[in-house]
Amino acid sequence: MFGWAITFLIIAIIAAVLGFGGIAGTAIGIAKIIFFVALALLVISLVYGLVTGRRPPVS
Structure with a gap:
């Protein structure tokens, strides 16, 4: 999503x-x-991650 925000910022500039x-x-x-x-x-x-205490899977 941050990529989309940067894209629209560049379009605006x-x-x-x-x-x-x-x-x-x-x-x-x-x-x-x-x-x-x-x-x-x-x-x-x-x-949510801090509350549930779940760790992301390691690949």
């Missing part, structure tokens, strides 16, 4: 440089939403 303000604003908004959703899922996953 390129659109801003080329003068497409509306597209840049929309892309940066999407990037923010995806970033915070990914961050929330990461925290939930870490807390």
Whole structure:
């Protein structure tokens, strides 16, 4: 998910440089939403892992 956030951030930067303000604003908004959703899922996953005490499988 963080990869998607970075992708939308790059799209926003390129659109801003080329003068497409509306597209840049929309892309940066999407990037923010995806970033915070990914961050929330990461925290939930870490807390769940600590509470249950399960270790990830080792390959």
